[in-house]
Structures are given as C-alpha cells and as structure tokens.
Amino acid sequence: MFMFKLFVKNRMSSFKNLLADFHIVGPIGLAVTIPWIMYRMFSAAWLRKSYNDLIGKVVVITGASSGLGEALAHEFYQYGAQVVLCARRRQELERVRTDLLHSQCKSTTYPPIIVPLDLSEPNFQNHVDKVLSITGKIDILVNNGGISYRGLVKDTRIDVDQRIMAVNYFGTVALTKAVLTDMLKQKQGHIIFISSVQGLVALPERSAYSASKHALQAFADSLRAEVAQYNIPVTIVSPGYIKTQLSINALTSTGKVYNQMDATTEAGYEPQYAAQEIVKGVLKKKKEMVLCGLLPRIAIFLRRYLPFVYFFVMERRARKSRLRDSAVGKEK
Ligand SMILES: NC(=O)c1ccc[n+]([C@@H]2O[C@H](COP(=O)([O-])OP(=O)(O)OC[C@H]3O[C@@H](n4cnc5c(N)ncnc54)[C@H](OP(=O)(O)O)[C@@H]3O)[C@@H](O)[C@H]2O)c1
8 A cells, every 4th residue: 555655656746747847848849839830831821922923934944855854844834934845855845735735724824835955965055045036035944854874884985974974964054054144134043953862972883974963063053153143043953763764764884775664763752743842942042952851861961971981881782783783694
C-alpha cells in the first residue's frame, strides 16, 4: 500500500512538473507557431495573386518538345503567359501547341509560338528577332533544353564531351546572350537555367553531363551579379531525378543514344510537379532552387562540408558500378 501511495505521489509530482514545463514551453511554442502559420497563409495568398503577373508575359522555353520543358509550357500557358516553344523536333512542338490549345486554363490565353532551333548551332539572333517581331518583347527565358550522358571518362570520345557541352552549355549561353540584349534595353526580364543536382555534385559515369551543368551554375552566378542592376533576376534550378526521356535520349561514350529508361529517372518527380515548383520559384524571384529529396541533399552537404566522405562514397559507387558492368559482360 505504501509503495502504491509512493508511486501515485511520484506520478502526480511528475504531472505537476509537466504542467509547470508547459507554462514555459506552451507560450514559446505558440510564439513560434502562430507567426509561422500567419507567414504560410500570407505567402499562399501572395502566390495566388502573383500568378496574375504571368498574364501576357512572353516566356521562351527551350526543350519544350518533351519532359520538363513541355510541363513548364503547360504551367506558364495556363496562367496566361504567351509561350514560345523551342526545340529541334517541329512535329513534337506542334503536338505540344495542340495540347496547350485544348487544355483547361485558369486565365486568358495567348496562342503559343513555335520556333524550331538546335542548341548545338549557336547563332540565335535570327530566332530572337523572329520572336520579337511577333511579340515585341521577351519577359522570361527558360533555358531548359539539354542532353545527358552515360560512360566512363577513359572510354568516351572527345567529340561526345564536346557535343554535351555544345548543347547544355554553349548553346544555352549563346541563346541567353541573344535574348539579353533586348532585356537590357527594356531594363526588365528574368533568366532561368535548368541545371541539375549533378551541377552541384558530380557522379561517376556522368562526367560530361555533370561538367556542363557545373559550368552553367558558374555562368548563372556571374550573370546574376552583372544584371541585377538592370532589374533582371537570374534563377538557377537544380532538380534531382524527373520522370522524363532524359536517360533514353542520353549519349553513350561512343556517341550512340543510350535508349534505356534508368530506374532512378523512372522513380523521379512527375514533370508537372517539378514545373509547378519551378514556376512558384520564378514568381518568388528565387536566385537558386534545389528540387530534390533527402539523399541528394545529403550528397550536396557532404561535398561542401565533408568532402572526404563524399569522395569515399563516390569511389565505392564507381567501383561497384564497374563490377556490375563486368558481371553483365560475363553474362553476355
Ligand atoms: N529528367 C531528369 O531527371 C533531370 C534532372 C535534372 C535536370 N534535368 C534537366 O532538365 C532539362 C530537360 O530535360 P528532360 O528531363 O525534360 O529530358 P527530355 O525529355 O529528354 O527533354 C530534353 C529536351 O531538350 C531538347 N533538346 C535536346 N537536344 C537539343 C538541341 N540540340 N537543341 C535544342 N533542343 C534540344 C529536346 O528536344 P528535341 O529533341 O526536340 O530537340 C527536349 O525537348 C535538361 O536540361 C536536363 O538536364 C533533368
């Protein structure tokens, strides 16, 4: 009986302690939670209103014939932007335009414009002049078009490295310069680069792709500083895997098309989700967006703050991958 009383007394006193703690923790919790909820409500209302800013904006999107570019075209179009669809395959651009014209929209719409172009042939002044002759201005440039790569450095022909750089880096830089001239005259605009998590951390067997995306990050950082005074924000987006044709269209070490859907790409974000997040970031004029899950974020952290751990993990990954390849080779 005595033991029972003692037990109840102990419990009561710990309950009282808990209440006393709540007197401190409660107000602190409320002081943090209420402003946080208000901030979230305010930013949601602000974002709803900001979508109206896209009405009538001219948005040039490269790589608009599939994947993320196509999803971005839908996202900008439905909020009233006039989208200019660029890529090599005219037929696919026509398909995207037809889909847009038949889609349900939340705003007034403007007919999409098609401008076929090849990023590896970097002379874009005629293309830009053509757009300007129709629209009179370019408000937003989304540098999204790109190709990926699979291969070991030792096996990869130099013309494959050059081709990846020509499309992902030099083509993007050349188009940006062609559009920038008009934006500087207007003293307004917004330039977006779709880089990749691999523009922040390089993976084995992706050397050319990672290098091209790292180069884009540096270019965007320099450009951002230079054009801020002209009211031209620069946003660089680093997405993780997105479920698109990227791995299928990737080049191999010999320059052939890889033609395989990687499991990682298949399990990636839906392009529509990525496009929604990117447009939100654009409205918020974010300078940088990393759009990925926890593991890639850990990799970015390790590369920056604990590089020796990152180097170790990547060496293991490269060794494992080579073992896998040689096992596959034996099976063949
Ligand atoms: N999917 C992912 O996991 C992922 C992750 C991070 C970043 N990204 C980036 O997202 C961007 C879009 O890729 P995606 O995933 O949507 O892949 P995708 O479906 O293969 O789309 C690539 C787009 O780029 C265009 N393109 C390729 N070469 C071109 C060239 N020489 N000239 C002009 N356009 C060209 C393609 O159009 P045409 O073939 O008609 O020319 C296509 O519209 C790329 O920059 C990619 O690096 C993708």
